[in-house]
Amino acid sequence: MPLYKTITVNPATKVFIWKIEESFEALSKGTDLTSNCSNRVANMKSELHRRGFMSIRHLLALEGYTDHDLRYDENGKPHLTDGKNISITHSFNFSAIIVSDVEVGIDIEKQRNKILKIAHKFTPIEEYRTIANEDAMMRKLTIVWCAKESLYKSFAEKGVSFLEHIYVEDFALDESKTTAAVTYEDKQQKYDVDFLEFEGFTCAYALISEK
Structure with a gap:
C-alpha cells in the first residue's frame, strides 16, 4: 500500500499523501462507490484521473471513511457526513487529503517551468523578479x-480571484510555512499555510x- 506520507498537523488535523503506483483495477478492488x-x-477519459479518484477512496479508508461518507455542496466543496472538514487533491501520480475539525484546504502540483509564463495571472509577479535563480x-x-x-x-465562494x-x-523556501488571507466582498479570512x-x-x- 503506497501511503507516501502522514502528517499530524495537530491533534484534530491530519494530512495523508498517496503515491499512485497501482492500476485502476487494483485500486477499485474492494472499493464501494456511490452510484453518482x-x-x-x-x-473520466484520463486513466490518471481515474486512478487519482480511486486512490482518494483509499486515503479516506485510512481515517475510517468510505465514499458514502463524502458529499459535495453546490460549489463543489467536499464534506464529510460526520461534520469534519475535508479537502482533496491529486496531481499526476500523487493524491492527498486533509481532515480536520476546522476549515481546511490542500493542493498538490507538479513543479513545471510553465508556471513562470502564467504567474502574472495569479500573483503580482514583480514580487518575485528579484529571484535570480529560475529554478x-x-x-x-x-x-x-x-x-x-x-x-x-477552503473559502469556497464563487467569484473569488486568485490575483485580486x-x-x-x-x-523563504526553507521556512516551510507562511500565512495568507482571502478578502472578498465583506468577508476576510486568515489562514496558516504549511508546504x-x-x-x-x-x-x-x-x-x-x-490568531
Whole structure:
C-alpha cells in the first residue's frame, strides 16, 4: 500500500499523501462507490484521473471513511457526513487529503517551468523578479499557487480571484510555512499555510488561523 506520507498537523488535523503506483483495477478492488461516483469514474477519459479518484477512496479508508461518507455542496466543496472538514487533491501520480475539525484546504502540483509564463495571472509577479535563480523562482511560484488553491478550496465562494482576492505573505523556501488571507466582498479570512516538496511536486495545506 503506497501511503507516501502522514502528517499530524495537530491533534484534530491530519494530512495523508498517496503515491499512485497501482492500476485502476487494483485500486477499485474492494472499493464501494456511490452510484453518482461510479458514473463519474466511468465518464473520466484520463486513466490518471481515474486512478487519482480511486486512490482518494483509499486515503479516506485510512481515517475510517468510505465514499458514502463524502458529499459535495453546490460549489463543489467536499464534506464529510460526520461534520469534519475535508479537502482533496491529486496531481499526476500523487493524491492527498486533509481532515480536520476546522476549515481546511490542500493542493498538490507538479513543479513545471510553465508556471513562470502564467504567474502574472495569479500573483503580482514583480514580487518575485528579484529571484535570480529560475529554478528557485519556479519552486516559489508553485508554492504560491498551491497556497492560493488551498485557500480557494477552503473559502469556497464563487467569484473569488486568485490575483485580486487571495494574498500570500512572502516566505523563504526553507521556512516551510507562511500565512495568507482571502478578502472578498465583506468577508476576510486568515489562514496558516504549511508546504512541502517531494519528488518534483509541491504540496501546501491551509488551516483557518486562530490568531
